[in-house]
Amino acid sequence: MKHYTEDELVLYYYGETDDRGEITRHFDSCAECVEQYRAIRQTLEIVNDYDIPERMNNYGSEVWQRLRDHLPEGGRSGPVRLGGGHLGILIWLSPLLYPVAVEALFYNAALARQIGAMGIVLLLLSLFWALSGPFFALHVLNRLQRIQVDAAWHRAIVYGALVAAVSPPLLLLLRNTGLGLVGWYGAIALIGASTLLPVTESKNSNNRLRRVHRISALLIATFAFVHIANHVCAFINLPLHTTVLNEVRLAYRYGMIEPLLILAVAVQVSTGGIMVWRSLLRGTQKSRNPQILSGLYLGVFFIAHLTAVFIARSAGVETNFMWAAGIGGVLADPHTVYLLPYYVLGVFGILCAYWLPCSLEFCGSSIQGHGTEAFLYRLCNWRLGCVDDRVCAVWHACWAAGANASGISAGE
Amino acid sequence: MGGTDLEGILARVRQGNADEFRALVERHSTRVFRLAFRMTGNEQDAEDVVQESFLRAYQNIDRFEARSDFLTWLYRIVTNCALDFMRSRGTRQRLVSESEFDKMPFSASGLPDPEHLAIGSEFQRRIAFALDVLTPMERTAFILRHYEELSIQEIASALGVGNSAAKQGIFRAVHKLRVALASERVKKI
Numbered sequence: 001m002k003h004y005t006e007d008e009l010v011l012y013y014y015g016e017t018d019d020r021g022e023i024t025r026h027f028d029s030c031a032e033c034v035e036q037y038r039a040i041r042q043t044l045e046i047v048n049d050y051d052i053p054e055r056m057n058n059y060g061s062e063v064w065q066r067l068r069d070h071l072p073e074g075g076r077s078g079p080v081r082l083g084g085g086h087l088g089i090l091i092w093l094s095p096l097l098y099p100v101a102v103e104a105l106f107y108n109a110a111l112a113r114q115i116g117a118m119g120i121v122l123l124l125l126s127l128f129w130a131l132s133g134p135f136f137a138l139h140v141l142n143r144l145q146r147i148q149v150d151a152a153w154h155r156a157i158v159y160g161a162l163v164a165a166v167s168p169p170l171l172l173l174l175r176n177t178g179l180g181l182v183g184w185y186g187a188i189a190l191i192g193a194s195t196l197l198p199v200t201e202s203k204n205s206n207n208r209l210r211r212v213h214r215i216s217a218l219l220i221a222t223f224a225f226v227h228i229a230n231h232v233c234a235f236i237n238l239p240l241h242t243t244v245l246n247e248v249r250l251a252y253r254y255g256m257i258e259p260l261l262i263l264a265v266a267v268q269v270s271t272g273g274i275m276v277w278r279s280l281l282r283g284t285q286k287s288r289n290p291q292i293l294s295g296l297y298l299g300v301f302f303i304a305h306l307t308a309v310f311i312a313r314s315a316g317v318e319t320n321f322m323w324a325a326g327i328g329g330v331l332a333d334p335h336t337v338y339l340l341p342y343y344v345l346g347v348f349g350i351l352c353a354y355w356l357p358c359s360l361e362f363c364g365s366s367i368q369g370h371g372t373e374a375f376l377y378r379l380c381n382w383r384l385g386c387v388d389d390r391v392c393a394v395w396h397a398c399w400a401a402g403a404n405a406s407g408i409s410a411g412e
Numbered sequence: 413m414g415g416t417d418l419e420g421i422l423a424r425v426r427q428g429n430a431d432e433f434r435a436l437v438e439r440h441s442t443r444v445f446r447l448a449f450r451m452t453g454n455e456q457d458a459e460d461v462v463q464e465s466f467l468r469a470y471q472n473i474d475r476f477e478a479r480s481d482f483l484t485w486l487y488r489i490v491t492n493c494a495l496d497f498m499r500s501r502g503t504r505q506r507l508v509s510e511s512e513f514d515k516m517p518f519s520a521s522g523l524p525d526p527e528h529l530a531i532g533s534e535f536q537r538r539i540a541f542a543l544d545v546l547t548p549m550e551r552t553a554f555i556l557r558h559y560e561e562l563s564i565q566e567i568a569s570a571l572g573v574g575n576s577a578a579k580q581g582i583f584r585a586v587h588k589l590r591v592a593l594a595s596e597r598v599k600k601i
Contacts, residue, residue: 007583016564043590050539052446053455060438067466071430
């Protein structure tokens with residue numbers, strides 16, 4: 001006689017079997033299966049007695065009251081729309097048209113020299129255009145509310161925003177390595193195609209990486225402070241800049257200092273890149289978007305800058321201010337005009353547009369914890385005494401920016 | 413709530429009217445709590461899971477497809493949320509240790525102990541322990557089938573696995589429960 005298995009009888013108990021009538025008939029003639037079934041039923045009846053804490057009739061209202069304050073403002077993670085159009089598609093136009101924006105910058109600079117006021121207006125417009133990518137990217141990511149890279153259309157928007165944000169240093173890197181516009185559009189196509197590849201959420205913690213990241217940031221910041229100050233000198237007095245540069249070089253090119261700085265940049269870029277990727281996979285909140293975009297920008301900026309410096313050094317070119325800015329200024333040459341949005345976003349854009357909102361957030365939450373930000377925040381409070389929190393936040397932003405936006409030309 | 417009502421609410425929530433979400437929260441909170449409690453085994457944790465689940469549901473409401481059942485979709489979020497919650501706390505803290513379990517007055521003789529049988533909480537702890545023996549997948553599949561009365565297909569959909577995997581989860585769960593609650597079963601006869 002055929003006996004039914006435990007699994008078949010479990011399905012019978014739950015009414016999930018097609019052989020229900022047949023099994024019922026089988027029970028009439030098989031005491032073994034009846035006993036087996038009775039044991040299963042008794043076990044499941046025991047489990048039925050598992051009590052659940054009672055909830056009042058108005059429990060739903062209570063949950064709603066608690067939930068309401070946590071619902072994100074301005075909607076959810078749906079398709080991102082602006083005036084009926086999809087920002088998710090528009091964001092890809094930013095990197096696609098970025099080379100055109102830079103060319104427009106060059107031709108409008110020439111026009112401004114020829115026709116004056118009207119040319120200056122056009123020059124400013126093209127400058128805003130060339131600088132708009134990271135801001136547009138930030139806006140789009142913020143509209144997503146919560147990044148969820150497990151959906152293809154979400155990935156398309158996120159990847160598009162990331163490329164838009166890093167367009168200035170990425171294009172410069174590709175130009176410096178000889179890939180030019182072919183490499184640029186090839187890279188965009190590859191990144192676009194990669195949105196079809198599925199990714200899974202990350203469960204890994206960033207805590208250890210964050211510690212290493214911050215230590216490397218402080219090392220770079222020490223160099224960057226001197227470096228940026230010296231660049232400011234160049235705008236006031238070029239010979240003074242050159243003198244200071246020569247003196248500073250003696251220090252940072254001494255012994256292991258330069259390799260240590262380069263190692264710090266490598267650590268900064270790699271740990272930052274991993275943390276950005278994990279944050280995206282985890283579905284980061286929009287308060288982290290400025291940090292993600294500015295961090296990514298800096299990562300590509302570091303790579304582009306160091307690559308340019310080492311290519312120049314290997315060719316025996318002096319990597320001074322004239323090398324960085326061009327003989328007639330960055331707008332005078334179609335090859336150096338790419339440096340303008342690259343530097344502006346690398347310095348002022350990061351300082352003013354990205355790190356300030358990040359720091360405001362830190363002041364409100366994680367700044368209360370440990371680590372670099374907490375130290376800087378306490379330092380800010382000490383320096384500014386009893387001034388209000390917002391001023392502290394601005395002050396902190398400068399410190400944080402100094403620590404993180406450093407190494408603007410670590411290899412010079 | 414009829415299908416048309418639900419569609420209307422979803423449409424308004426998608427347009428950004430967060431207050432419309434209230435009807436869904438009020439309707440499903442108790443069931444969501446029950447599921448969350450059975451999964452986490454802890455009242456406070458269950459409350460946290462309820463809140464996080466509704467928040468995720470709100471954020472992802474655009475992903476809900478009208479042809480699916482809303483409750484099944486919500487259960488999927490709750491189970492994921494509870495599993496994340498348990499993972500984030502490491503191995504779920506057992507309500508009863510194995511040594512405590514062995515010392516419980518029911519086990520040795522197999523005969524009912526009236527004094528202790530009267531203590532409902534002891535009995536509850538034994539069931540909680542038995543459920544604790546299950547893996548998260550087995551526990552979830554079993555809870556959805558046994559308590560929430562979802563079909564195998566709905567469970568598979570909620571867990572994002574195939575029908576066969578959902579069935580196996582239930583089979584393994586029932587088998588483990590039979591072993592863990594054998595002495596209780598003897599007393600009930």
